[in-house]
Amino acid sequence: xxxxxxxxxxxxxxxxxxxxxxxxxxxxxxxxxxxxxxxxxxxxxxxxxxxxxxxxxxxxxxxxxxxxxxxxxxxxxxxxx
Numbered sequence: 001x002x003x004x005x006x007x008x009x010x011x012x013x014x015x016x017x018x019x020x021x022x023x024x025x026x027x028x029x030x031x032x033x034x035x036x037x038x039x040x041x042x043x044x045x046x047x048x049x050x051x052x053x054x055x056x057x058x059x060x061x062x063x064x065x066x067x068x069x070x071x072x073x074x075x076x077x078x079x080x081x
Contacts, residue, residue, distance in 0.1 A: 017042045019061035021052045027067070 018041060020031055028045035035043045046055040049066075056064055 013040060015040050015042055016063065017044070017059055017061045019044045019046065019052075019055055019059055019064045020067075021046045021049060021055070021065065022067040023047060023049065024067075 016038075018035065020028055020043070022028055022045070025045075025047055028047060032043050032045060035041055042059075044055060044059050044061070046052050052066065
């Protein structure tokens with residue numbers, strides 16, 4: 001019987017960039033620790049909602065989770081590359 005498992009050596013690996021916005025530092029630290037073992041992931045934490053858009057522009061996150069109220073922004077926002 002022959003092995004029909006496809007070879008994946010030619011697949012490009014992409015890094016995932018996560019930005020967490022939360023005004024509770026303990027949450028940022030807990031998430032950082034949970035994701036620390038992920039070699040294909042870059043984690044960034046922002047503790048101030050007023051700086052969230054600057055962080056997003058700087059790090060260009062693949063995923064952005066916002067758990068803090070963004071000061072001065074009344075409508076939901078979408079950030080994409």
